Amino acid sequence: MTFALSKFRSFLPAATFAMAAEFLMGLSDSVICGHILGETGLSAVNLMQGVFEIVTFVGMMVTVGTSVLFATELGALHVRRAQGYFTLGTVSAVAFGLLTAAVLAVVRTPVIVAFGASPSVSEMAASYWLWFLPAATLQPIAFFLGTMCYTDGDARLSFCSYLAQLLGNCLLSVPLTLAYGAAGCAVGTGLGSLAAIVVLLFHFRSKGCMLGWSRHFIFSDILKISSKSFGDASKNIGKAALMFALNAYVIAKFGSEMLPVLAVVVMTIGISEMFDGVANAAQPLASVYMGEKNPLLTRRVMHAALVTALVEGGGIMLLLLAFPGLMLSLVGIDSPVTVSEARLAVRVVSVALPSLALMLLFNSYYVFIGREKLSSVLTLLAVFGLPITLYPVFGSFCGAHGVWAALALAPALALGLVALYVLACGGRSRFPFLLSKDREAALRVFDLELDPAAICGASAAVGAHLRTHGVEGRRASKAALLVEETLMVVHDHNSGKRIKAEVTVDLNDGLMLVLRDDGVIFNITDVDARVSSLRSYLVSNLMTAIPVRRNLTTTGFNRNVFKL
Amino acid sequence: MEIKTTTDGTRLTIAVSGRVDTVTAPELAAALNFGDATCVVIDLADVPYMSSAGLRLLLSSHKTMIGKGGELQIANAQEAVREVLDITGFSDILNLV
Numbered sequence: 001m002t003f004a005l006s007k008f009r010s011f012l013p014a015a016t017f018a019m020a021a022e023f024l025m026g027l028s029d030s031v032i033c034g035h036i037l038g039e040t041g042l043s044a045v046n047l048m049q050g051v052f053e054i055v056t057f058v059g060m061m062v063t064v065g066t067s068v069l070f071a072t073e074l075g076a077l078h079v080r081r082a083q084g085y086f087t088l089g090t091v092s093a094v095a096f097g098l099l100t101a102a103v104l105a106v107v108r109t110p111v112i113v114a115f116g117a118s119p120s121v122s123e124m125a126a127s128y129w130l131w132f133l134p135a136a137t138l139q140p141i142a143f144f145l146g147t148m149c150y151t152d153g154d155a156r157l158s159f160c161s162y163l164a165q166l167l168g169n170c171l172l173s174v175p176l177t178l179a180y181g182a183a184g185c186a187v188g189t190g191l192g193s194l195a196a197i198v199v200l201l202f203h204f205r206s207k208g209c210m211l212g213w214s215r216h217f218i219f220s221d222i223l224k225i226s227s228k229s230f231g232d233a234s235k236n237i238g239k240a241a242l243m244f245a246l247n248a249y250v251i252a253k254f255g256s257e258m259l260p261v262l263a264v265v266v267m268t269i270g271i272s273e274m275f276d277g278v279a280n281a282a283q284p285l286a287s288v289y290m291g292e293k294n295p296l297l298t299r300r301v302m303h304a305a306l307v308t309a310l311v312e313g314g315g316i317m318l319l320l321l322a323f324p325g326l327m328l329s330l331v332g333i334d335s336p337v338t339v340s341e342a343r344l345a346v347r348v349v350s351v352a353l354p355s356l357a358l359m360l361l362f363n364s365y366y367v368f369i370g371r372e373k374l375s376s377v378l379t380l381l382a383v384f385g386l387p388i389t390l391y392p393v394f395g396s397f398c399g400a401h402g403v404w405a406a407l408a409l410a411p412a413l414a415l416g417l418v419a420l421y422v423l424a425c426g427g428r429s430r431f432p433f434l435l436s437k438d439r440e441a442a443l444r445v446f447d448l449e450l451d452p453a454a455i456c457g458a459s460a461a462v463g464a465h466l467r468t469h470g471v472e473g474r475r476a477s478k479a480a481l482l483v484e485e486t487l488m489v490v491h492d493h494n495s496g497k498r499i500k501a502e503v504t505v506d507l508n509d510g511l512m513l514v515l516r517d518d519g520v521i522f523n524i525t526d527v528d529a530r531v532s533s534l535r536s537y538l539v540s541n542l543m544t545a546i547p548v549r550r551n552l553t554t555t556g557f558n559r560n561v562f563k564l
Numbered sequence: 565m566e567i568k569t570t571t572d573g574t575r576l577t578i579a580v581s582g583r584v585d586t587v588t589a590p591e592l593a594a595a596l597n598f599g600d601a602t603c604v605v606i607d608l609a610d611v612p613y614m615s616s617a618g619l620r621l622l623l624s625s626h627k628t629m630i631g632k633g634g635e636l637q638i639a640n641a642q643e644a645v646r647e648v649l650d651i652t653g654f655s656d657i658l659n660l661v
Contacts, residue, residue, distance in 0.1 A: 456587040463613060475612050477644030484585055484615045533622070535616040541651045 002302050002447040003502035003516055007557060008517075009283055010231035012308065014155035016277035018146070021162035023273040026052060027330065028170050029128075029185050030263060036177045037124065039338070042331050043099070044124035044182055047115055047247055049266055050127065051136075053240035057233050058100045059140035062092040065228030066144070067151045068287055068368060074210065075291020077550050083212045086148060088221055090213065093144040096176060097137040104129070104136055112218035115248055119258040122320040128182035135190035142196040149203045151284060152211050153556040157203050161196040168195035208521065231367040231375025232298040235360070245388055245454070246403075254400055257338075264327050264342045265404055268349045271316060272356035278309045279364035286368050288559070292514060294504060295435040296443050298369075302433055302449030305361055305440035313357030319351035341400065355411040356382070362432070369434060374418070382414035404558070442469075449497040450491040451515070458503055462513075469507055479505070479513055479564055480544070485539050486515055486560065488526050492535070494519040511564045518557045525560055527553040566610075567595040576601035581610030583620030592618070596625055602634040605661075609640035614648055626658055637661045 001009075011123045029048075033041030041415065066089030073082035108129045112122050142165060150158035173188025180187070204207055243266070250262050282305040289297040324346035333342055366375035387410040394402030419432065426434045444465055448454040465478030467473060481504055490499065497519065504514040524539065531537045543549060548563035565582035566579065576598060584592055598604050605623065608614070622638060629636040637659050651653040 452586045456583075456585045459585065459615075460583060460613075473612070473642075474644050474647060478647065480613060481648060482614055488586060488616075533616075534620050538616040538619065538648070538652055541653075545651055 001093065001500070002300070003500040003518065003557075004285060004289075004447075005269060005304050006500045007518060008281055008301055008304050010556075011155060011281035011284060012277065014159050014275060015150070015281035016312075018150065018155075018159050018162045019036055019274045019277035019280065021159070021166045023270060025162075025166050025189075026270060026273070027267060028166065028173065030267060031190060031330050031332075032170070032173050032177050032185055033128075033182060033186075034260075034263075034333070037181060039260045039335070039558035040120050040124060041182060042333075043117065043121045043256060045123040045185075046259055046263035046266060047117060047121065047209070048128060048132070048245070049239045049245035051132065053243060054104070055100060055136045055139050055234035056143070058096045059093070060233035060236060061226060061229045061477060062089050062096060062140065063144045063147045064231065064232040064364075064367065065089075066092075067147050067283070068228050070148065071287035072291045075288040079210065080214060081211070082283070083214045084218075085221065085225065086211050087215075088218075088225060089144055089148065092222065092225070093141045097140040100140070101133045101136040105133055111244070115251060115475065115556070117251050117259070121256055125181045128186045131183040131186035132189065135186060135193055138190055138193035138197065142193045142200070145197060145200040145203075145398055147280075148211055149200050150280070152203070153208060153284070153295070154203050154206060155556070157200065161199040163191040164199045165196035168192035179330050182254040196393050197419060203480045206398070207216075208374035227372055228367055231372040231379065232364055233518075234376040235363060235379040236384050238380045238382075241385055242384050246391070248396070249392070250400075251404070253395060258339050258341075258400060260331075261342045262347055263401070264331065264333065265345045265349050265407065267330070268320065268327055268346050269352065269356070269407065272313075272353060272360060273381055274316075275309055275312055275353075275357035276360050276364070278305050278312065278357070279361050280340055281305070281308075282361075283364065283368065284556075292504070292506070293436070293439060293508070294506070296440055296441060296445055297502075297504070298515055299433055299435055302365060305365075306358070309357040309361045310354055313354035317350045317353040320470045321347055322355075324350070343399065345404045348401070349408045352408040352411050355415050359411050359415055362415075367432070371434065374421075378414060378418045381417060382411040386410035386413050439508050444505045446505075448487075448501050448503070450487060450494070450501055450519075452488070452491070453486045455484055455491065458487070462503060462505055465505060466507075466511070469505070471511060475511060475564055478542075479511065482513060482542060482562060482564075483515070485542065486519070487534060488535060489524060489539055490517050490519050492533075493522060513562045513564065515560045515562075516557055521558060523548045523551040565591055567592060569595065574600060574602040576606060577603070577605045578602070579607040579610070584611055584614040584621075586615060586617045589615075589617035589621060593621055596621060598625075598628065598634075602632075603637070604629055604634065605637045605639050607639045608645055611645055612642055614645045619648065619652060619654060622658060628659065632633065635659065644657070 030042055030045045033045045066085050069085045070082045105331035112126050146158050146161045161482050169189050169192030171190050173185045176184030176188045250258050282301050285301045286298050324343040327346045328342050333339055363379045387407055390406035391403045396408040423431050446458045446461055448458050459480045462483050464474045466479055487501055499517055499519040501517040508513040525543050531540055546562050550561045565588045568579040570577045601648050626636045
């Protein structure tokens, strides 16, 4: 297994669990209200889905762009600039969180009236909405800090914050709902977000923390963050619009009795949020590779991500096709008519999960590579444009079943349309990642698991590769020496462990060597490091002889860059 | 790696060819048996590459020969190997010819 694949897989559980925790957080209020307040409670929370999506949209609008730009700037070794983006992101998360709560307070009553739901559902939704306003402020901040902490390499603390949010929410929401109804549930959600923020603040005390605030307020950078974010965040604003429209449509066409079934459908589609973990696991690596202008490794990571997304989406689809009752038992639906309709609905919409997994991956990926508009088009087609066009048509012919079928079909259709566009624009050679092949001829990657024989083999291969590409013998030997000596030092620092490493030789702009390893974090480029052997003495002297060298450990692995 | 040894009285010449790295250095170490020689020449004309593992052998050989009142010469070092000796300051310690 290569270094890139190994790191991607090591990031995947934490990223997936984080997204699963986020999905469960979104689900928790439906589950709690469904079980404690019955189908009315479930319907009331489902009316809030649009509001949840708006709050997530706000959080993502500041988070996605900041995280991509932060990682890319670190990839390009611009630490101060990266911290400038973090500062802007922090200010924006707080400001937009407050603004969202203010806007939601103003529109609460007219929107609930517009839904036209039964009085009991409307009353409960209004109460929940009012007490959800503090959570609407805190959630974008918690999401921003959690993602930045993850991007900065602290996947464990990021996961702990999700856990704190989920557990805080559940443990507090249950007694609060029992005591105060839907309002108590909303208060518990806000307190869960507060718990997550408190946990995340510990990251700033950690040794390897690269997050920091600096005086940086350039208006164009806010626009840059927003434009980078919109592609990914657009799915939430699209979903918000769809949720408002779909709730109103279902109530008008099938009555408030169909709302519990719609709630289960929304929950089933919501499972796809977990698949965003695949893109999140790929992002720290892909962003760094993009920062290094290395399409070879970017493609390698994204290919692994694509396969993973398909496996995850396909696996959960099969599970729900076989056991649709799993979703129903979560929210405590037990009336026979609702159960029968909801089981069928779960089976129908679960078919959308593989295409939703791919859609979410490409949604994030096209943002990585600067194709934000393409990302937005894909997402808005999948979660808004096609569903809102198809469900009235299918609904008028096949009733509620047609609505569920339209929701299942839309993501696959959107992917197909975008795939055709990408093929037409980039041709087969650049499909589907749209990466230029221009730089690839001058790029070579050597993968190895560190042991003396493999290290010497890689060193010899690097030397031979450079000589065949016209690099003079002296420089080629120096590069080979650098590979052997630095990797042997890494090997010695990690005795008894299996360490994966990756050596990139880039001849596009002079001769650049990038050495990555997943061993213990230490700075090999430090010329003042303790010399304890002839090898470390040679490495120390080599570092002095190479003027352009950098060490970066931000994403949980050592990265040493040398220009020879 | 290939190692050829020729003796001319008390002068021992060891001609090395190939890379001298962490993996091949033990093979060279086994061949550095100086016997009664008072002058040892290590010919590096066909060594395009040498890492710290090779340097360690040169240094220990130098110490051995000094200890027995003899001499170690490093002959025909290629530019890349000479640079490594320069970077480490070994070119000032060893007798390069």
